Amino acid sequence: MSMTTGTHALVRRTHEERVLAALRAGGAMSRGELSKRVGLSRTTLSEITASLLQRGAIVVADTDAATRSGSGRPAERLALDPASGQFLGVDFGHRRVHVVIADAAHEIIAAGLEPYHNDAPWSVRLGVAFDLIDGLCTARGVHLGALQAVGIGVPGPYTGAGARGPRVTWRPQAAPEGVDLAFAGRFGTPVVADNNTRLAALAEAIYEPEPVSDLVYVRLSDGVGGGLVVAGRLVTGARGYAGELGHVTANPGGSQCRCGKRGCLETVASVPAILAGCRARGVDVENLDDLAAAVTKGDPVADAVLRDVGTTLGRVLGAAAMALNPNEVVIGGEVVHVAPVIVEQAAAALRYELYSIPAEKPLVVRRSQLRDSDGALGALAAIFHQSPLLAGYPEPAESDDGATQQRSTW
Amino acid sequence: MSMTTGTHALVRRTHEERVLAALRAGGAMSRGELSKRVGLSRTTLSEITASLLQRGAIVVADTDAATRSGSGRPAERLALDPASGQFLGVDFGHRRVHVVIADAAHEIIAAGLEPYHNDAPWSVRLGVAFDLIDGLCTARGVHLGALQAVGIGVPGPYTGAGARGPRVTWRPQAAPEGVDLAFAGRFGTPVVADNNTRLAALAEAIYEPEPVSDLVYVRLSDGVGGGLVVAGRLVTGARGYAGELGHVTANPGGSQCRCGKRGCLETVASVPAILAGCRARGVDVENLDDLAAAVTKGDPVADAVLRDVGTTLGRVLGAAAMALNPNEVVIGGEVVHVAPVIVEQAAAALRYELYSIPAEKPLVVRRSQLRDSDGALGALAAIFHQSPLLAGYPEPAESDDGATQQRSTW
Structure with missing residues (x-):
């Protein structure tokens, strides 16, 4: 036309x-x-x-x-105008909730952390989060009268009630079931909720001078999780499970995994697996501080274990990168900040795997910019990134007069 | 708003x-x-x-x-109104071009095939295609006065001149370099061109009673190629190489691949590799007809070779499916129609790999609906699927009076 x-x-x-x-x-x-x-x-x-x-x-x-x-x-x-709107990012971890509030210019104007018990039910976690938000607003003189949106990261897969995750809640008056609906009900704004590892992937893609369109993200932690950004969008998959790189078989016939299979990447590259791998070869490490000490000392056995981890990780990432042809592969988790050799070795394995792909600009393999404590920034990323992220979601319901509600301003 | x-x-x-x-x-x-x-x-x-x-x-x-x-x-x-527009699908193979013309109701109103020499330069191939189109129109009384769009499949990676493939040509007056621009120049319509394997992936996703949002496609042929559909869109990757499943390392330390690595999926699951694998174990097969005869006969050695191929294929597809959480995995190429046991065995390997993903609706693993001769339907799929496919592409350039060209009507 x-x-x-x-x-x-x-x-x-x-x-x-x-x-x-x-x-x-x-x-x-x-x-x-x-x-x-x-x-x-x-x-x-x-x-x-x-x-x-x-x-x-x-x-x-x-x-x-x-x-x-x-x-x-x-x-x-x-x-x-910075006063013209706020954005709220909330990261629920296993043992604490982390909140950040940003203004319309994307400046962080308040941030805070509050612990809860590992076993705390979601009703308690929500109460802790709401109290934390109220306290931050009072302490910093922030008034959320122009709140634009809430982004929420949760641990574990988040598929919502039958919805394709991340869920987008357009109608706060709907029945208050689920974390997203609780926030929508309290704040009366759109809410995006998703697994926090997946939101971290999005954050790594957009918190760059030039946003990255295609990115594979893996995080080595107590478990191994991941997330994918394809053509500038976070990938959820058909049922909300996209990015589960931790359960790709890396080592057929390897150790038993908690998922029921054998030899998953997680059995090799999670923090407990890395520490156990070191101990099996006589390096006395109980935690990441011990591992950091061994790395600092230049322990050659620890180095060999970490390089093996990096090679296996690089093979799994290589298969994903061959399928997806990303600009960047990002490896997160505190362990890669303690032991950067994991990233170096994974990069070498990736370079080999992608040998046949011509590249005038080679793939970037790097460790994460955001640390594990930055989860709420990932949740913010989801809402800053709103329009492309949400473009694929169902249109809001039509109102009675035949006009559609527009979502163009948030 | x-x-x-x-x-x-x-x-x-x-x-x-x-x-x-x-x-x-x-x-x-x-x-x-x-x-x-x-x-x-x-x-x-x-x-x-x-x-x-x-x-x-x-x-x-x-x-x-x-x-x-x-x-x-x-x-x-x-x-x-069927007379209100036509769609043209063109598939350039190594040795022939295949053309289909559909009306606005998506009914095929003309189709044809014309061979050319394997070594024919693109100038010749284009001439053969244009003559074929003209001949079809004359023979069937089709007038392309309301042509809406042209979809073009080409063999091999197609990244365009620095563009993210599939390329979209909005301005037919631009310099006539490239296949897409030649068609745009001749027909004055938008053109979508991409690798024909990738277009086949899209066709498998959309030619279903209910279009499939997330699909992993692999084709076993002289080589092994693939394509991905994520959230209803064809994935191109950062540089246009997404879907190269044939060059994922399936068998570290395996046979030399033409890409320069060892043990790529293509060294195991391409048609020449499958035939060579049979011959190495004493099954005398020179081509797919021989293989079909061995399968029909129930040759147990051929069956074992084909099952091994399926298992290896399933492992590679499993890693991709774990990353992408698709609804469907589709295996194409004439060989899987000759030897469906490859698909059965790949499905078994996939089921194991995805064991840890809860699924109320299990992953569908199937052979392709479209045969190798249906490439032009894949090209049509690209243009039928236009709006979501093209939504991520750059906006057309602004015209001088400050108004933007709209693309809403095609």
Whole structure:
């Protein structure tokens, strides 16, 4: 359909929405960056931003003087009015909940942590989280009157009640079952909930200078989990189980896994498996601190065990990378910060596996930027990344007058 | 943004476009199916379709009497006016080009095949294809005046000139380099071009009674290729190489592969590898006909070789399925129609690998519906599937007056 006359106002409003959406998703940026992101000419963009600035919808946040490379006059960076909206990220771990609140410019304005017992039921966990949020708001003088969305990370697979995860709750008045619905009921905003490892994968993809479209993420922890970003979207799979790299058979006929199979990646590359592997070869390590000490000392047996782990990990990641052709493979978990040789060795195995794929830009293999304590940032990532993430979800129900509810502004 | 007054006409036009897009993508369907697809109430939908019928934009194609399950009055099936547009699917093989032309109701109205030499340059192949298309149109009285789009499958990886494949050519006036641009230049329509194995994956996902959202496809042929559909979209990967399952290491330390590695799946499960594996164990097979004879005869050695192939294939597919959690795994290539035991055995290996994934609906593992000769249907699938497939592609360039070209009607 080519544009016909009379649609000028509509085109202009569409442009404004694209500019606002770009600032909402990307935080503060210069007119040049904005122009690139939204695909408008500099001239058209300047008209749009002038009008938005005049109406107070956006503000000049700062200039890019601090980060500017090269010479030239620093450019103004535009942002949504920081007071115009907040985002709430919540990460439920096995033993604590972590909360961060960001403003419309994506700056963290409050953050906190509260423990609960490993066995605490979800009713208790929710209460702890709500109290923590209330306390943070009081202490920091934050008023959540313009809350835009809530992102929630939970441990374990999260498939929702028959829904394809991550679930998106559009109607807070629906029956309050499930974590997402509890938050939707309390805050009256859209909620995105998903497994926290999967959200970490998304966070690794978007918290980069240039967002990464295709990324394979694995996290080595008490277990081994993972997440995939394909074409800029988090992959859930048909039933919400995508990214379960920990239970790919890495070593047929290997050790018994808690999942019931043998030789899963988790039996080789989880933290307990790595420590047990060291002990089996005489390296006396009980925990990650001991492992860090052995690595610092340059213990050659520990080094050999860690390299074997990296090679096995790299083979499993290699199969995933051959299928998915990602830009990046990211390995997370505190253990890879303690023992970076795991990442080096996995990278070598990956390089071999991908030998036959021509690459003018080779695959990046790196350890995670976000640490295990940064889970709530992953939950924030889900809502910052909203529009592409949510684009595949069902449209909200039609209201009675035949108009559809729009979701374009959040 | 909630709807404000004055937007009623816009809402209505949006609804009409959604109905037309659903019929364009899905072919003829009843009002009930349409209502489900576009998310409009039956009442609103009936108003929209009444208006479209009255204006001749759609027609009553038939009723669902033939396919209706249960009792009740047969429902009318609505479709775009078949004369209102055509779709052209072209599959370039190593030795022939295959063309199909479908009408707006997705019925095939012409199909043909023309050989060329294995060494023929692309200029020759293009000429053969254009002549074939012209000949088909003349012979069948087809006039391509309302051609909507062209889908093109090509052998080998297709990454386009630096673009993320499949390439979408929006501007036929651009320099005529590349197969897609040659077609765009000749027909003046959008063109989608991609590797034909990848398009076959998409075709397997969408030519089902209920389109499959997540599918892993592998084809056993002279080589082994594959394709992935994730969340209803064909996966290209960061550089256009997604789906290269043939070069996952299946057998570390195995036979030399043409890619330079050892033990790739292709060294085990390509047709030449399967035949060589049979011969190495004394089964005298030179080609698929010989293999078919051995299978028919119940040759136990051939059966053992084929089961080993299936197990290895199942392990590689299992790793991909663990990462992606698909609804279906589809195995294509003539050899699996000759030797279905490969699929049975791969399914058994997959079931074990996915043991730890809870599944109320188990993974479907099946052989391909489309045969190797159906490549042009894969190319058609790409264009029928247009809107979700193309949604992730860059917006067309802005025109000088600040309006953007719309792509909503194709």
